[in-house]
Every structure is written in structure tokens, then in C-alpha cells.
Amino acid sequence: MDDAGLERALERAIDVLLDARAPGATICPSEAARAVDPEGWRALMPEARAAAGRLAARGVVEVTQGGTVVDVAAARGPVRVRRVSR
Template sequence: MEDAGPALERAIAALLDVRAPGATICPSEAARAVDPEGWRALMPEARAAAGRLAAAGAVEVTQRGAVVDVATARGPVRVRRAGS
């Protein structure tokens, strides 16, 4: 997939739209929504898409419940709507 960034950002927003307030998603869920077969290759871009949405104030990226910078976080992260 050439530039999956916008599709991943839309997928993150759509997944959060159908979750309860305060609920989180894994970036892999967005990657799977965009490319069910090749989602693993999209993981770096899915994390980057979450980072862009966080920088815009739309979401928060968390690790063990604490807000983190996805660019420096190592290991699994979760994404939730900002202010949740």
C-alpha cells in the first residue's frame, strides 16, 4: 500500500467512534481494518498515524494506562479519544 497513513487515521477514528467513551484500541486493529492480509507490515505506519492524531489533539496514546509519546514508547500501546 503506497501511503496508508490517511486510511489508518480514518480507521483509528472509525474504530474509536464505535467504542464506549474512554475505551481504547490497539493500532493493530486499524492496520487490520486497512489491510487484513498485510496488516503486520503496516504496524509502524499505524503507530505513526496514532502519533499524528495525538499531536493534533484528537487522541491519546497510552501504555499501561499512562499517556506516552508513541514515537519514544517501546512495546504495546493503546489509543483512546483525547480527554477520555
């Protein structure tokens, strides 16, 4: 899979995973990475976090850490992803 295909696959995985959750529920970017590559997901973590960041920049999701919205590019440690409340 090329870089653009991987980006789309991770963004799609985040979208599908959030659709399957209750409103306001969160996912970990690792869940998207596992959905795209169950065996090699750890290597995809930077790309999964970047996918969450792109979706956040579009206003589709929020990336949180400790319940507070953060910039995933600046966040260190575990983050969660949730749909933007409307």
C-alpha cells in the same frame, strides 16, 4: 495505495474504530492496520503507530502504555489509543 493514502486510511480507521467504542475505551493500533489490510496488517504496524502519533499531535487522541499517556515515537512495546477526554 500511495503513502499519503495509507496515512489517511489508517487515521480514518483509528477514528472509525474509536467512534464504535464506548467513551474512554481504547483500541490497539493493530486494529487499524487490520481494518486497512486484513492480510498484510503486520507490515503496517509502524505506519499505524505513526498515524496514532499524528492524531495525538493534533490533540484528537492520546496514546497510552500501562494507562499512562506516552509519546508513541518513544514508546517500546504495546500501546493503546483513546479519544482525548473533553
